[in-house]
Structure formats: structure tokens, C-alpha cells
Amino acid sequence: MGRCVLIGVFDSGVGGLSVVKQLLKAFNSDIIYLGDTARLPYGTKSKETVLKYSIQNAEFLMRFNVDAIVVACNTASSVAIDVLKKKFNLPVFGVIEPAAKLAAKFEKVCVIGTTSTIQSNAYPKKIAKYNKGCRVTQRACPLFVPLVEEGWIYDDITYEVAKRYLYDLECDALILGCTHYPLLREIIQRVMGVGVSLIDSGEALVKGLKDFKDLFEGSGRLNCYTTDSEEKFAKLGSMFLGKQFNGVKLVDLG
């Protein structure tokens, strides 16, 4: 891997900005972010469709001569990462492998994510690569994303939904396999109990990249592109980036 000044990051929507937040904190790279809000969510769609969208997103980022691509979306990482690595001649980082590597240190692991992420079995396969003896259970939680987008983060209803999804899961560590889920960390921890380690897939990715820290440079600039309303992107996105921002540009990938 060469010097990395400009990183291209894509996600189905604004959730990946939580990964950007951590990237900006850890490194000084410049970032081009693409949120494919006109076609979100990815997590309910077929792998063929998610693969097509992921390639289009990566092709858009390539126009900026990025030095590396980060796939901040768990669903896109689950189904597209190998194809993207083969197709594009630059480093491509996804959120599955780093979280799987961390989780593999535990005996019993649960993975929660979108329907497509869970159906892909990407996490169990990667965990087995690091620890064949690790017992992995998976659970799709389709309502978590709309609940977060509704802003019901610390809500009794969200707690009831979390109980419904998670009550019977037993594990030492739980992978939050979707960029929206860290916002529900408090409720999920309450349901799972304090003894369960929560693994944030975006956090794990940035932690992993720190091994290459010396390769990153830049001035910490962020440029955002969206395929739907710029205004809505900036408004919802600030929840994930942890601060207000503007200058979002509209792009048509269809």
C-alpha cells in the first residue's frame, strides 16, 4: 500500500459517516464520501442488486483518483468486497473482516445486521478463518435502521423491539453489523447484559487501519456526495458525523 492522501468512502446512506468520523479522528486523510440515498436501503435487497450499486459507487469514487476505498456499509462489504478488490487496482477496505478478527478472540459470538448481511454469512465465514472453534449465531434486525432514522434512539418502543430480536441470544461478544446500530448501543447493551462485549464494525475497521498509520496524510478535508436530497443528507448525516456540516453535492448514478 502506497501513501494514502485521498480516501473514498461509500455507504448506502448517511450511516457510514460514523466511520468517517473515526477516520478523521485517527488520520489526517482527505475524504470523498458517497451516500447512495436514492437507492437505500441495501440491507433488504438481493446480492446482485447490492453488487451492481457497489460497483457504480466505487466507479464514481475512482473519478477522484482516490488512493483507497473504504466500504462503510456492512451489506455492501458482505456481498461486494471481493469483486471490488479484483475489479479496482487499489486497496479496498470493508467493515466485515476487522470486526470478525476481533470477535474471533471470543468463544461465543452473535452477529446482528440487515437481512442481506445475515443471509450472506459473511461474518461467520470470516470469523471461522481466524478461529474455527468459535460458535457464531446470527440475527437479522430489520427494524433497527428505520427506528434510528425516526430518531427513537433512547425509546421504550425501540427497547421492546430490541428485546424481541435479541432476548434469546447468548454470547460473549456481539457484532453490531450495521453502521446504524452503534446509535442503539445503550439499548442493545441493556438487553444483552453488561457482560457482553459490543463490537462496532466501523470502529474495528479504523482500529485495523491504524497499523498503517504512517501511510496516511492529508489535511482532513471531507467532501460529501449524495444521490438524493442534499438537505436531508446533511441533516440526518450530522447525527452520525457528530457535527453539523454542509456543501453536500447531488450526483446521479442511475
Add this chain to the structure above:
Amino acid sequence: MGRCVLIGVFDSGVGGLSVVKQLLKAFNSDIIYLGDTARLPYGTKSKETVLKYSIQNAEFLMRFNVDAIVVACNTASSVAIDVLKKKFNLPVFGVIEPAAKLAAKFEKVCVIGTTSTIQSNAYPKKIAKYNKGCRVTQRACPLFVPLVEEGWIYDDITYEVAKRYLYDLECDALILGCTHYPLLREIIQRVMGVGVSLIDSGEALVKGLKDFKDLFEGSGRLNCYTTDSEEKFAKLGSMFLGKQFNGVKLVDLG
């Protein structure tokens, strides 16, 4: 309006099949249905994006030489119906006007729908056309669609969500302004009370078309197209069509 043998129907997903169910029951027309599942939902997206998708959907249906187009999606009807009517030289029917016409007979009306449908103000505008004195309140209910798609139709959690959205609404009639909402009719009626008339926008559309009943003919054939997984379309779609079906074909509109 001339003889109508082949009707083209589109929706963002499978919800419009509840309209198809009623069309098939009322008339003997043949139907081409397009569910744009690769880009759903429409209800959270900007009017520019929904308009673009609606035009592409209608163009697809035009390839079959349909005699009329039914826009079964409330969001698409809200933002695109006038453009579609101007752009295509055939009758285009949406779900807003017939429900608005029915609702206008009441004094106090509430409209529930997706964020985009509510923001468009399509319902209040159309109701005012028929009854300027009618008092209209609107409420977006973004979680209803994912709750229906999760299958939590008669669920305590869904009831709590409905209470949260609707508890303070007072009206004589409530428009179910989204094709998914009729599946929650029981819970919504429980929250609103038995004195409130629920108006199903798809039902209202088919009722309105009955004035032209003599113009419809055909053999009641249904052909479905989807932009994402055929299998998932057939599985989820049967909930709306009220029976199993197959032979769904994949189409790429992107």
C-alpha cells in the same frame, strides 16, 4: 377514454398488489404490474427522485402498449401524477384524488402516509378542491411500512407505535395514504376508535373506476415485473395479492 384491455400498474414495491387484487375483482382487465423493489422505498426520498423513478416506471409499462396506467403508490401519485398525465398520451389514474373525493364528504379528516406523501400536501390540496371547509390534519408514519414488511401486523409493538403516531388525532375520517397501511387497519381502527371511517386509497381508486366499468375488458391475466429479487417479490407480494403467484420477471431500469 377508449376500451381498456391492458392496464399497467406500478408501485415502489409489492404494496400496489393490494390495488391489483381489487382491480382484478372489479374488472376483467389484463394487468402488467411493475414493482420497483431495487429502489424502494419512495416515501423517504425527494420529489425529484420519485419523479424520475415514476417516469422510468411508466416508460417501462408503455413498452407493452398498455391502455391506461394506474399509479398504485401514494408517494408517486403525490408528486408525479400531473407530469405523467402530460407526458404520456393515455389515461393515468392515481390513488390520491379518489380518496380525497371520498374524504371531502367529512368535516374533519386526517391523512396518514409516508414522509414524502405528507410533505407534498397532495391530499389537503385535492380535498380542498371538493370541499373548501373540510379541516385536514396530516401525520407521517415512517415505521408502518417496515413493521408491515416485518410481518408484525397484529403485534403489540405495532399497536404502541400506532398509538404514538395517532393518539392526538381527532377526525371523522382517516385516509390510509399508503398501500401498506390497509394491512394495519385493525390496529389503526383500535387506536382511532370505531367512530372514525377509514378510507383505503386503493379501494377508493377502484370504486371510482367502476363508473367506467363498461370500458374494461380482458381475461384477468396478471404479469409481474420487479427490479430486485423475483423470489422475494413473489413471497412478500402474496400477502398483498391475497394468494400465491409466480412467474415474476426481473427487469433492470437503472
